Amino acid sequence: MSRIAAGVTHGVGRAALLIAVVTVGARVAGFGRTVVFSQTVGDTCLGTAYITANQLPAVLFEIVIGGALTAVVVPVLAAAAERGEREGVERTASALLTWVLLLSVPLAGLIALAAPHLMALMLGPGAGCDPRALAELSVRMLLVFAPQVVFYGLAxxxxxxxxxxxxxxxxxVAPLVSSVVVICSYLLFVPLGGAHRDDPDGLSAGAELVLSLGTTAGVLALFLTVLGPAVRLGLRWRPRLAFPPGVGRRVRSLAAASLVPLIAMQACLLLSVALANRGGGAGASVLYSYAWALFTLPYGVIAVPIATSAFTALAVAHADRDRGAYAELVAGPARAAAVLTAAVGTALAAAALPVAEVFARQDPAALARALAAYAPGVVGFGLVALYSRALYASHHGRPAAAAQTAGWLLVMAGSVVSVALVPRGWAIAALGWSTTLGLTCAALACAAAVRRVHGAPALAGAGRTAAAVAAGGVLGWAAGRPVAGALAGGGVWPSVGAALVSGALAVVVFALVAAAVDRSAARAALDRVRSVFERRRGSR
Known part of the structure; x- marks a missing residue:
C-alpha cells in the first residue's frame, strides 16, 4: 500500500472511530437524560404529565428520524450525490424540505388543537393525582411540545x-447536544419547582416552562446543530413540490415498505403509556419510560452496531451471489448478538431491585418486576435487528416487515389483556411480559424467513446458542438475584453498588455456563468485543 493510500485508510479509520464514539456517547447521554430525570422530576404527578405529553412528539421523532431518514432520505439522495448530480440533489432536497414543512406545520397545529382530547385519552382517570390539575398540566405541556414535530422533520x-x-x-453529535440541553433544563427545574412535583396546582409557571420549553429547546438543538454544516454544502434551497422524474415514486415506495413496522412499534409505545396510566396510576408511565430506556440500551449499544456492521458485507455477498459467505455473515453475528444481549439481559434481571431503587422514588418494587419481565426480551429484540437486516440486504424486505409488524401487534394485544387482568402494581410488568413474548415471536418469524430464503446454513448453530443463552441466563440470574436482594437498600449510591456487584456476578456465571454449552458462540462474542478495542487502539 502506498504512503498516501495508507494515510487515507488511517484517516478514514480515525473518522469512523470518532463517529462511532460520538454515536455511542449520544446513546449514553440519552440514557443519562433518563437517569437525571429520575433524580429531578421522578415518578410523580408532574413526571406523569411530562412523560405522557412528550410521548406524542417522541413517537413522531422515531418515525421521522429513525424511519424516514434511513429508509427514504438517504437512499434517494445518496446515489445522486455520489454521481455528482448537484442539481438533482438540490431539487430532491428542496422538495423534501417543502413537503416536510407542508405536513409538519399543520400536524403541529392539529396536535395543539386536539391536546385536551389527546391527553384525556392517554391519561385516563389519573388515579393518585388530582385529575383536573394533571390534565391541565399535560395539555399545557403538549402545547409547548407540539412545535417539536416541525424541528424533527427539518432535522x-x-x-x-x-x-x-x-x-x-x-x-x-446532534442527539448528544440535544440530550445535554434537556439535562440542563431538568437540573435547572429543581430549585424552581422541585417541592411541587406531586402538586401540579402549586407548580409555578416558571418552573413548568423550564421543563417544557427546555425539552423543546433540546429538539431545536437537533436542527440547529446540523443547520450550519448543511448550509456550508452550498446547495441552493428553493421551495418546490415536484421531485425530479422517478424520485417521487421511489420516495413513496420506500416509505411504504419500511415505515410500517416502525409505525407499529411507535403505536405500541403510545398504547403502552396509555395502559400504564390507566392500569398503574400515578407515576406508572414514568416507570414504564425507565423500563423501556433500560430495555433498549443494550439493543442500541450492542445489537444495532453488530447488525449495521454486517449489513454492507451482506449486501456485497448477495450481489456476488455467494450463498456460503452470506450464510456465514448471518449465522456468526447472530450468535454473537444473542450471547452479548443475553449477558446484559441476565445482569438486568439479576440486578433489577437495586437498579429500580436508583430510578424509582415511589414504588421501586413495581419497576423491579417490570425490569425482570423485560430482560428476556432483549435477545429477541436484538435478533430482530440482525435478521431483518439480513432480509433487507437480499431484497426480501416484505417478510422482514411482516414479522416485525406481527410481533408489535402481538405486544399490543398481550398488553391490553394482561394489564386488564393484573393488580395495579403489576401493570408495568405486564407490559414487559407482553413485549418479551411479542419480540421473541418476531425474532423466530424473522429467523424462519431467513431460513426459507437463504437455507439452513444461515442459522447454523442457532439451536446450541439458544440452549447456551437459556441455561446461562437462568443460572446467572439465580446467582446474582440473592446478592442483589441482600445488598439493596440504603440510598442511591449503595443501590448503584449493589447493582454493579450483582450484575457482574450474573454476567460471570452466564459467561461460564454459555461457554460450556456453546464454546464457538462465546468465542464469537468475545471476538466481537475484542475487535472493538483493537479498532480503537489501532486508530489512535
Whole structure:
C-alpha cells in the first residue's frame, strides 16, 4: 500500500472511530437524560404529565428520524450525490424540505388543537393525582411540545442531505447536544419547582416552562446543530413540490415498505403509556419510560452496531451471489448478538431491585418486576435487528416487515389483556411480559424467513446458542438475584453498588455456563468485543 493510500485508510479509520464514539456517547447521554430525570422530576404527578405529553412528539421523532431518514432520505439522495448530480440533489432536497414543512406545520397545529382530547385519552382517570390539575398540566405541556414535530422533520431532511454527502459527524453529535440541553433544563427545574412535583396546582409557571420549553429547546438543538454544516454544502434551497422524474415514486415506495413496522412499534409505545396510566396510576408511565430506556440500551449499544456492521458485507455477498459467505455473515453475528444481549439481559434481571431503587422514588418494587419481565426480551429484540437486516440486504424486505409488524401487534394485544387482568402494581410488568413474548415471536418469524430464503446454513448453530443463552441466563440470574436482594437498600449510591456487584456476578456465571454449552458462540462474542478495542487502539 502506498504512503498516501495508507494515510487515507488511517484517516478514514480515525473518522469512523470518532463517529462511532460520538454515536455511542449520544446513546449514553440519552440514557443519562433518563437517569437525571429520575433524580429531578421522578415518578410523580408532574413526571406523569411530562412523560405522557412528550410521548406524542417522541413517537413522531422515531418515525421521522429513525424511519424516514434511513429508509427514504438517504437512499434517494445518496446515489445522486455520489454521481455528482448537484442539481438533482438540490431539487430532491428542496422538495423534501417543502413537503416536510407542508405536513409538519399543520400536524403541529392539529396536535395543539386536539391536546385536551389527546391527553384525556392517554391519561385516563389519573388515579393518585388530582385529575383536573394533571390534565391541565399535560395539555399545557403538549402545547409547548407540539412545535417539536416541525424541528424533527427539518432535522431529518438535513441529516439525510449531510449523510448523503458523507458528512456524518454533525448528525451524530446532534442527539448528544440535544440530550445535554434537556439535562440542563431538568437540573435547572429543581430549585424552581422541585417541592411541587406531586402538586401540579402549586407548580409555578416558571418552573413548568423550564421543563417544557427546555425539552423543546433540546429538539431545536437537533436542527440547529446540523443547520450550519448543511448550509456550508452550498446547495441552493428553493421551495418546490415536484421531485425530479422517478424520485417521487421511489420516495413513496420506500416509505411504504419500511415505515410500517416502525409505525407499529411507535403505536405500541403510545398504547403502552396509555395502559400504564390507566392500569398503574400515578407515576406508572414514568416507570414504564425507565423500563423501556433500560430495555433498549443494550439493543442500541450492542445489537444495532453488530447488525449495521454486517449489513454492507451482506449486501456485497448477495450481489456476488455467494450463498456460503452470506450464510456465514448471518449465522456468526447472530450468535454473537444473542450471547452479548443475553449477558446484559441476565445482569438486568439479576440486578433489577437495586437498579429500580436508583430510578424509582415511589414504588421501586413495581419497576423491579417490570425490569425482570423485560430482560428476556432483549435477545429477541436484538435478533430482530440482525435478521431483518439480513432480509433487507437480499431484497426480501416484505417478510422482514411482516414479522416485525406481527410481533408489535402481538405486544399490543398481550398488553391490553394482561394489564386488564393484573393488580395495579403489576401493570408495568405486564407490559414487559407482553413485549418479551411479542419480540421473541418476531425474532423466530424473522429467523424462519431467513431460513426459507437463504437455507439452513444461515442459522447454523442457532439451536446450541439458544440452549447456551437459556441455561446461562437462568443460572446467572439465580446467582446474582440473592446478592442483589441482600445488598439493596440504603440510598442511591449503595443501590448503584449493589447493582454493579450483582450484575457482574450474573454476567460471570452466564459467561461460564454459555461457554460450556456453546464454546464457538462465546468465542464469537468475545471476538466481537475484542475487535472493538483493537479498532480503537489501532486508530489512535
Amino acid at each position: 431529518a431532511v438535513l441529516y439525510g442531505v449531510l449523510q448523503s454527502h458523507r458528512a456524518y459527524l454533525s448528525p451524530a
